[in-house]
Amino acid sequence: MAVPKRRTSRSNTRTRRARWKAQPPTLVPCGCPRKLRTLPHRACAHCGLYAGRPTRPE
Template structure:
């Protein structure tokens, strides 16, 4: 198993970690008339629709 000879410097560590970026989740409009944005492949929490079918009972 390979073992590093030297400790990675703080600058190199931070330079490497700076490339990790958080991305905003992809949102798609719900097919209901309100056009709420929802995460893909999930039922709409506002109306309970999934692919045009009523899945959840939302009051």
């Protein structure tokens, strides 16, 4: 197993940790007239449309 030869400096550790940040999920408008915001590549929970087509029989 690889073992680091030297201790990682405090500056390098903090710089590496500062690059990680939580982001809110990306939302896209649904194709229905209400334009509800949904996750990309998912069917709309309200109307069931995916890429402008119904995914469930109505």
